Amino acid sequence: MKHPTILDVANEAGVSKSLVSLVMRDSDRVSASSREAVLKAASALGYRPNAAARTMVRRRSYVVGVMVSDLRNPFFADVIDGIDMAVTDAGYRAILTTGNRAPERERLAIATLLEMRVDGLILASPVVGGEFVIDASRTVPTVIVGKAIRASTIDSVTNDDRRGAEMVIDHLVELGHRCIAHIDGGVGAGAGPRRSGYARSMRRHGLEDDIRSMRGGFTEEGGSTGMTDLLAEGARPTAVFVANDLAAIGALDVIDGAGLNVPGDISIVGYDNISLVAGHRLGLTTVDQPRHDMGRMAAGLILEKIEQDRPSASHVVLSPKLIVRESTGPPPL
Amino acid sequence: MKHPTILDVANEAGVSKSLVSLVMRDSDRVSASSREAVLKAASALGYRPNAAARTMVRRRSYVVGVMVSDLRNPFFADVIDGIDMAVTDAGYRAILTTGNRAPERERLAIATLLEMRVDGLILASPVVGGEFVIDASRTVPTVIVGKAIRASTIDSVTNDDRRGAEMVIDHLVELGHRCIAHIDGGVGAGAGPRRSGYARSMRRHGLEDDIRSMRGGFTEEGGSTGMTDLLAEGARPTAVFVANDLAAIGALDVIDGAGLNVPGDISIVGYDNISLVAGHRLGLTTVDQPRHDMGRMAAGLILEKIEQDRPSASHVVLSPKLIVRESTGPPPL
DNA sequence: GATTCAGGTTGGAACGTTCCAAGAGGTCCT
DNA sequence: AGGACCTCTTGGAACGTTCCAACCTGAATC
Known part of the structure; x- marks a missing residue:
């Protein structure tokens, strides 16, 4: 059997599908004995919940989508790390797509996330902008990192x-x-x-x-x-x-x-x-x-928007800091 | 309305949901006039297909999931780029998750992809290995890049x-x-x-x-x-x-x-x-x-496995090439 | 002994698609 | 005129979950 379903588990454990569902979301109103039976059956069959089905019926995916313009720039690694941590802590999951700084590919990358019905969208330094992004922000909470966009529906986290x-x-x-x-x-x-x-x-x-x-x-x-x-x-x-x-x-x-x-x-x-x-x-x-913080803040804004659907747009602007090293000195005489 | 469905589009266009579905997958057996009406209605409503629903009924997601151990290493940017291109050309989409070289996070990142029912799984230099990965490979075609694993179900692309x-x-x-x-x-x-x-x-x-x-x-x-x-x-x-x-x-x-x-x-x-x-x-x-090629080959193996479900494991080993620059010279006397 | 209650369990409806078999109209042939 | 055959369109079932209202069982209360 390719992918066992909740029904297979129910059969194996001799209980109803509803009960299996309860165990999977570990509800507290199932008896210890049923819980054990269900878990045993599930692991025997190698059951894994089907996120697509779950997303459908709950009409929430508990996933935050991140579109990264350029994976080659280590700058983003830290931003993403910040996002990933904050989002995971809040019980969500993060998935990424990449556009490689090409507008066409970025659009596809964003569309992929939207079709998957992510609950929030974070755009890390996108090259695309304008209508496309604003359209996206109308259907899902959106935060841009690294650039601000004039639209009342889009939050942003930037440095000055x-x-x-x-x-x-x-x-x-x-x-x-x-x-x-x-x-x-x-x-x-x-x-x-x-x-x-x-x-x-x-x-x-x-x-x-x-x-x-x-x-x-x-x-x-x-x-x-x-x-x-x-x-x-x-x-x-x-x-x-x-x-x-x-x-x-x-x-x-x-x-x-x-x-x-x-x-x-x-x-x-x-x-x-x-x-x-x-x-x-x-x-x-x-x-x-402050890359890591920028990621955390972006995630924070998204979660806030998802869970309390704040109507207005927030724009967080962080302070840059000059770091002087050896590549600068007085001009030649 | 938050997310218009195929039914909303059907109403708007005055046709059945089935016809809308046909237009969306652009089938050639719908009349030019209905096609136009549907497309107009869809764009008026801002309709976007729901990938979760599609995945459910087709029991295929047309998505390849990539777990990347370390985004900080620019090495992976090229590998991912190769994967993304090959996969896109074949009509699939790529999504990424990251584990940050921490086994626990890697496991979660992989689980996320599996629950989303990706059609193929590529692990880019994972730190985790063993049972967990082998288990994964039993339910979905799996390719590892950067490391080989002894299991008849797992393909790999490595350099020697x-x-x-x-x-x-x-x-x-x-x-x-x-x-x-x-x-x-x-x-x-x-x-x-x-x-x-x-x-x-x-x-x-x-x-x-x-x-x-x-x-x-x-x-x-x-x-x-x-x-x-x-x-x-x-x-x-x-x-x-x-x-x-x-x-x-x-x-x-x-x-x-x-x-x-x-x-x-x-x-x-x-x-x-x-x-x-x-x-x-x-x-x-x-x-x-050859990073880019490694990505392309990994994608090739995955697609091959998905579409023709080849039973045996392939292990591609590429030749490394020494690049001599200025950091090496004769030892001090 | 009937009634209430709590804890545990259940089936059915719903989510938004795709797929299939079948239907509606037309045109063309005999 | 009747049938065969197109082209286009349609409703219903199915996918694997969650959620809800309802149900069962036994214990506690009167």
């Missing part, structure tokens, strides 16, 4: 990207830099605010003529092409703010390959503070985001 | 870890090293064969007295504690083979922190060839595994 970018520029200006370029995150979540925070801060320091934003992306590759383009353009900046750590790693490698010294010739700053950039080899100055 | 380890040792011996230590992967998938490959190769080179295996783990932290312990013991080896790249990064950082030179004082080798270690900063000599 604009502020983080400003802290970076302040730090560089303080070191004496004026010619500071930015390699952006393209269409990625949070890329916009970081870019505009950069520009705003530059203007605030009277450096509007030195604003220079290059196209990059939230990947190693994005960082390296951005840096390659930047170096090719001539008029080398003395510092570069790269949209995230992964891209900064790519950018650093291009600089190393060009025989330039960091921070002697050029200072580099990233964003995220993933553990890989903390070591002596990279020693990247970056902006820390 | 033992051989890979031997290639590492051969390389180091050729450079002139004799005192070569190993920081292992603990209980992680593939850790055993790499450890024994190391030991066997050392013996083969007549270096049995120099065998020294330290406890590590497949994480940065594991590598750094392993290396810290190793350095604390005195009698510093001239080369260390670390169980994977992530751990090697941790180990390198400890070495850097101790003021030692790589490869001048000590050579380091990793395993996996994740992109992060390829750059100038780390330049880690390592062993390449």
Whole structure:
């Protein structure tokens, strides 16, 4: 028999299906003897409850779905870990799908979760946005991590990207830099605010003529092409703010390959503070985001929305923190 | 209305539920006019098929479940990407759960997938093994990636870890090293064969007295504690083979922190060839595994098993490839 | 000895699909 | 005109649970 059902267990144990159901959800109003008989039968048959059937009749799945834009970025591992823990503690389960930063695949990944009737949807730094996401949020509680969306139905957990970018520029200006370029995150979540925070801060320091934003992306590759383009353009900046750590790693490698010294010739700053950039080899100055907490908070918001269906949208904004390491220093003379 | 059903759509469109069902699975025997009416009604109501109901009656979910032991390791991102692509191309969908290298959580993650009645189960480098996994494989086609299990019901896709380890040792011996230590992967998938490959190769080179295996783990932290312990013991080896790249990064950082030179004082080798270690900063000599292909092959095996239920177990073993970079060199004089 | 009560157990309806056998209309052939 | 045969459409049963109201049994109460 492929998958024994509750009825098979009932037969084996000589009781009704209802009683088996009670035992499975361990109700307290079944006698010790029946409970034992049922459990014995269940394990003898290798019974496993069928979540699909359960979901149907309860019209709740007790599952939270998480769509992750980019599994390659270790940033998300911690966010997911936070989500998973909080959700598990509350008696739910988390499942993931991934979109690989491709809008079409992201949409499919989200649709999969919606069709499975997850009770809550968490989007970790989605590339897609707009109507599609808003539509989704109309049928299921939705939280976005890493980016905010203007819609009254969608909660968000972000760090203050604009502020983080400003802290970076302040730090560089303080070191004496004026010619500071930015390699952006393209269409990625949070890329916009970081870019505009950069520009705003530059203007605030009277450096509007030195604003220079290059196209990059939230990947190693994005960082390296951005840096390659930047170096090719001539008029080398003395510092570069790269949209995230992964891209900064790519950018650093291009600089190393060009025989330039960091921070002697050029200072580099990233964003995220993933553990890989903390070591002596990279020693990247970056902006820390409390990843694990972001995951926990996202889960908290979702659970709150599921269980008390709070009508209004919450937007949690966490404070970024500058982490200074060896990749930044005074500009060359 | 929270979730419109096929019946709501039928009412709206003025047809029977059966016809709506046919349109949804786009059957070719519905008239153009009804098809249009149904689609219009469906999108007006925001109808989304309920996968739980579908799974119930078809007794197939068209979903492949993937349990990933460690999302922090970028190695898996590529494996998952390969799985996702192959599975999607075949008309299935992939969902993930994660166990965070903790056996208890892994078991829960697997149970979640089984209860959802996934049609196939892929375990990416699970820490758990034994009865639990074998039980699972009795009810659903199962493939393990990164580790082999002796059971006639379980397929596996691995690289030849033992051989890979031997290639590492051969390389180091050729450079002139004799005192070569190993920081292992603990209980992680593939850790055993790499450890024994190391030991066997050392013996083969007549270096049995120099065998020294330290406890590590497949994480940065594991590598750094392993290396810290190793350095604390005195009698510093001239080369260390670390169980994977992530751990090697941790180990390198400890070495850097101790003021030692790589490869001048000590050579380091990793395993996996994740992109992060390829750059100038780390330049880690390592062993390449064809991650993406491993994912595709795992998916291929699962689909084959699902659709043609092949009875016997397949074990695919891929060839590792040594990638020599700057972290290895001749031993100090 | 009848009545109430509590503890334990039960069958049936419902959830939202798919599948199947069968029905409704048309067209075409003889 | 009658039948055969299309094409399109339909209602009902089934999938494996949960939930509910109802039932049974024996003990406690009057």
